[in-house]
Amino acid sequence: MTTFIIRRLLIMPITLLGVTFLIFAMLQILGPVERSALYVRDVPKTEHQINAIIQRYGLADPIHLQYWYWMVGRTDPQTGETIGGILRGDLGFSRTGREPVTEMLKRRFPATLELALWAMIPIVGGGIWMGMKAALNHNKPIDQAARVFATLGWSIPTFVLALMLLLIFYARLDWLQPGRLSTQFMLEVGRPGFTQYTNMMTVDALLNLRFDIFWDALKHLIMPVITLAVIQWALLLRVTRSSMLEAMRQDYVRTARSKGLKERMVINRHIRRNALIPVVTIAGATLAGLMNGAVVTETIYNYPGLGKMAADAAVALDVLTLLGFALFNGILFIGAYLIVDILYVVIDPRIRLS
Numbered sequence: 001m002t003t004f005i006i007r008r009l010l011i012m013p014i015t016l017l018g019v020t021f022l023i024f025a026m027l028q029i030l031g032p033v034e035r036s037a038l039y040v041r042d043v044p045k046t047e048h049q050i051n052a053i054i055q056r057y058g059l060a061d062p063i064h065l066q067y068w069y070w071m072v073g074r075t076d077p078q079t080g081e082t083i084g085g086i087l088r089g090d091l092g093f094s095r096t097g098r099e100p101v102t103e104m105l106k107r108r109f110p111a112t113l114e115l116a117l118w119a120m121i122p123i124v125g126g127g128i129w130m131g132m133k134a135a136l137n138h139n140k141p142i143d144q145a146a147r148v149f150a151t152l153g154w155s156i157p158t159f160v161l162a163l164m165l166l167l168i169f170y171a172r173l174d175w176l177q178p179g180r181l182s183t184q185f186m187l188e189v190g191r192p193g194f195t196q197y198t199n200m201m202t203v204d205a206l207l208n209l210r211f212d213i214f215w216d217a218l219k220h221l222i223m224p225v226i227t228l229a230v231i232q233w234a235l236l237l238r239v240t241r242s243s244m245l246e247a248m249r250q251d252y253v254r255t256a257r258s259k260g261l262k263e264r265m266v267i268n269r270h271i272r273r274n275a276l277i278p279v280v281t282i283a284g285a286t287l288a289g290l291m292n293g294a295v296v297t298e299t300i301y302n303y304p305g306l307g308k309m310a311a312d313a314a315v316a317l318d319v320l321t322l323l324g325f326a327l328f329n330g331i332l333f334i335g336a337y338l339i340v341d342i343l344y345v346v347i348d349p350r351i352r353l354s
Helices: 002-027 032-039 047-057 063-072 101-136 141-155 158-172 183-190 201-207 211-248 251-258 263-292 295-300 306-315 319-347 349-353
Strands: none
Touching: 002 063, 002 319, 032 047, 101 141, 101 201, 101 211, 101 263, 101 306, 101 319, 141 211, 158 211, 158 295, 183 211, 201 211, 211 263, 211 295, 251 263, 263 306, 263 319, 295 306, 306 319
């Protein structure tokens, strides 16, 4: 297993380098004049100001030098200070957030992580459980019902489901609200007596023993979690069901049954374990996607996470914020698939030999 993990870790820097190449290539679609406006907080008004910015950041230099400046930074010819460099954590200044892109990502990520973790509980638990039940009751009423649910869940657009939930639970019943916290509890969180350890409201509320804030934060998560869970439930249900049915048809399963093993043991040791590999792939990609920010869901529910940040940046044509979001996405997905590869080895030791 150690050799397998080391190989995957050695591949990671190469993959990350490829991601930076792609993002830098997208940035090169803009000319030096257009890119000069991305590096300042106020749009320059004169040709002299534009030329000064181009010279300072080396935007007219050969492309390999520009990539080097973008990665590690560049020494300002006038002041001698190092400017730029994503390896230094400098992703530029966000016009929509009025702060550095790096700081904006740090501030928004805990909200998205909190939403992703809460959403993964019903997605993984419900999707895998329903998929297994459907496979073990193949062509029975429970299987038919699961297939209908998966088809409906996969067919409903995210924004339609989100708007329906808002109409029912917010506009008509007034049980749930969009946002992250009610106004009164938002003021409570900002006071000195409340310590924000993780910037995840439900976790911090429990650590501060403020169960009223925890319940309010949890109520604000219900609609976004349901919106994300229904779509992913359908996908995970279909993958789990198909994988289970495929495993149930294998020769080793028939051999295990012919030896007189109990059905529960056959399912747990031979069917379920071998059927989990594609399920782990989907679950890992789903978690990474949720942590990247569910753009539509967060925008509709006015949830202040990475998805809402990306949507606001896209509307305002905030290129640097979008590129920072894309780079963050790439890093998360690479890390998620590394974890998935490691879980493959844990589930099926034969993979380490390939």
